[in-house]
Amino acid sequence: MNTSGKLFINNRRLWSWMRASVLSIGAFSIGVYYERKCHLYADVVAPGPTTTTTTLNIGTHGDDVIDSPKPSLHGSGSSNNHMAQISRFGFPSMDSLRSYRNFLLSYDRRNRIANWVLEYVTNDDLNADDYNRKGIEFREDQSFHRYFRSTNQDYKGSGYDRGHLAAAGNYRNNPEHIKETYVLSNIAPQIGRGFNRDKWNDLEKYCRRKIRELKSSSGLWICTGPLYLPQKDAVSGKKFIHYEVIGHNHVSVPTHFFKVLLYPGHNGQWFMECFLMPNQIINDKTSIHSYRVDPEIIERSAGILLFNQIPRHQLLINP
Amino acid sequence: MNTSGKLFINNRRLWSWMRASVLSIGAFSIGVYYERKCHLYADVVAPGPTTTTTTLNIGTHGDDVIDSPKPSLHGSGSSNNHMAQISRFGFPSMDSLRSYRNFLLSYDRRNRIANWVLEYVTNDDLNADDYNRKGIEFREDQSFHRYFRSTNQDYKGSGYDRGHLAAAGNYRNNPEHIKETYVLSNIAPQIGRGFNRDKWNDLEKYCRRKIRELKSSSGLWICTGPLYLPQKDAVSGKKFIHYEVIGHNHVSVPTHFFKVLLYPGHNGQWFMECFLMPNQIINDKTSIHSYRVDPEIIERSAGILLFNQIPRHQLLINP
Structure with a gap:
């Protein structure tokens, strides 16, 4: 045992250090809060991701801990609370995370679209006297290296809609919040007629109906993302993943x-x-309810865990 | 301005808090060091990933910073130094990172294989009186949730070799280090004859030749990973990504x-x-040199940045 080991076997000193640590970690957070307060809401018109410090453990043992580290998010008071609320039941994963005002986003730099987007939407978000999306433009996510960004040019002439993952219609009480959902990292290529503008839109409306049914004190958590599912080749019996990529940047x-x-x-x-x-x-x-599946199917295919800080047996699934 | 804002405009108090913070963050780190020391090298025979705490900034502005956060790795002294050396010129990405003794690995939970593996290999690693891989068994990476792990059963009857990303032959001076490379998160399905056992093996041998040519004080950094490249359909002119998945767990x-x-x-x-x-x-x-490409091709396709803490113009590329 070396010198520093002996030092800490002395319990009184250990506790003295720990006391100091606890006190000053608090102080540090407040310092961060003070520092951030000046910058956080600076770029309202073209909001980028808010600056967020995340501390996570990697490489520890125990599956559930590893695959859903609980980051401690520091930010302005209200932003911090909202992020904590969004991620209350865990992060699906921690890959290239971005935190926006109303959603958290994990980005897949290889496929140029999100892995998942996580929202928490309340009745308040849906209250709007006049809701208007006209004139809002889709914009590149400048927070990613240009190698990994999707652009409007990629979608042009592709035949696909720029489909929202976090739905614009969930934030109709605040034009700035609507605008924020138009960042291209929150967008994926979707079939337009028959999907984005129809059945997928029905699913988004269904979410809002559920929110309106909730008590005003509560909201709805929504996790949305893409999947690349394999298909079995009838001749060889082998399974293949097959999907198109569009534009110069190969957006999946x-x-x-x-x-x-x-x-x-x-x-x-x-x-x-x-x-x-x-x-x-x-x-x-076709009823949207015919598209309900066991969560494990989504979890295995997407490589994520869904709200895994609630024991699965405590959930009523697809009631 | 609220009450806490006023509090911190008082400069003396602010500095008092900040001094306390700086002091005790240090104390906290030492506590972590002490706690970890007991566990770090416990499982030598079947080494899992070492426990590592990473602090990273997410969502900050400025491309290069975001896409290659520099984590501060804490661990035992020697392990810490080696990890710092491996990652000296940056991390390709930060997704599901695992740190092993001789390599760092980023895991793709959707595809059940690594995104990349990063090594630093020296002449010492190659010195061996008797080098023997016989009897070493491939084993599941228990540090990932069972939904996302590949298993030996997945490879069985697939027609593919279990190909190493960090090569076993790079660590022939230490049987435990060789064993460590047999974790299935460091393995990918490779064509056996004509690739894994031939041309790819030639490339691994080429790396070792390069290491032997280096001054003994230096080593070679190696970043290895899979790619899923699109192909153009001759009829439609559209581009598609198409690849097989094997086994129950759909290993890509x-x-x-x-x-x-x-x-x-x-x-x-x-x-x-x-x-x-x-x-x-x-x-x-075919010469392995005919497979050299511009780094940007790999970076765009893999969604990573290569050794990006060295300005690209300061590198002699594919000399």
Whole structure:
């Protein structure tokens, strides 16, 4: 045992150090708060991601801990609270994370679209006297290196819509919040008629109906993302993943999308609904409920864990 | 301005708090060091990833900073130094990072194989009286959730070799270090004859030749990983990514692999060599040098940045 080891076996000193640590970590956070206060809401018109410091453990043992580190988010008071609320039940993963005002986003730099987007939407977000999206332009996410960004040019002439992951319609009470959802890292190539403008839109409307049914004190957590599902070759019996890429930057066109809802019931019960839809023209008469799946299917395919800080047996799934 | 704002405008108090912070953050780190010391080298026989705490900034502005955060790695002294050396010129990315004794690994939970593996290999690592890999078994990486792990069963009957990313032959001076490379997160499905056992093996041997040519005080950095490159459909002109997945866990079979070497020359110059090979049978007569490419091709395709803490113009690329 070396000298520093002996030092800490002395319990009194250890406690003295720990006391000092606890006190001053608090002080440090307040310092950060003070420093950030000046900059945080500076760029309202073209909001980029807010500056966020995350401390995470990597490489520890125990599966659930590793695959969903709980970052401690520091930021302005209100922003911090909102991020804590969004991520209350865990992060699906920690890859290239960006925190916006109303959603958290994990980016897939190889595929040039998000891995997932996580939202927390309340009744307040939906209250609007006049809701207008006209004139809002899609813009590149400048926070990613130009090698990994998607651009409007990539989508041009591709035949695909620029489909929202965090839906613009979820933030109709604040034009700035709507604008924020137009960042291209929150956008994925979607079939337009029959999907983005129809059945997928129905699913987004369904989320808002659920929010309106909730008590005003609560909101709805939504996790949305792309999937690249394999198909079996009839002749060889082998499985292949096959998807298009568009534009100069090779933006991936997902084969499917998922959307998972989490919300509290009226008697302390929690509900989770898991939707998986093909990025195809879907017959208008098909019920969105026929696209509900077991969460494990989404989790395995997307490489993420869904709201995994709630034990799965405590959830009513696809009620 | 609120009350806490006023509090900190008082400069003396601010400095008092900041002094306390700085002091005790140090204390906290030492506490972490003490705590970790007991566990770090506990599992030598079946080494898992060492426990590492990483502090990174996410969502800051400025491309290069965001896409290659420099984590401060804490661990035992020697492990810490080695990790610092491996990552001296930056991390290609920060997704699901694992730190092993001789390599750092970023895992792609969706594809069940690594995004990249980063090594630093010296002449010492290659010195061995008797080098023997017989009897070493491939093992699952228990540090990942079972949904995202590849297993030996996935490879069985697939027709693909379990190909090393960090090569076992780079660590022939220590049987435990060889063993460590047999973790399945360091393995990818590779064509056996004509690739893994031939041309790819030639490339690994080329790396070791380069190491032996270096001054004993220096080593070679190697970044290795899979690629999923698109192909143009002759009829539609559209581009598609198409690759096989094997086993129950759908382990991806990359279309290509890359290996990038970084090493110092004799007069202060740095060299980078970038190889990109198709996961196919390659004619034995083809020179490995015909597979050298511009680093940007690998960076864009893999979604990573290579040794980006050295300004690119200061590197002699593919000399």
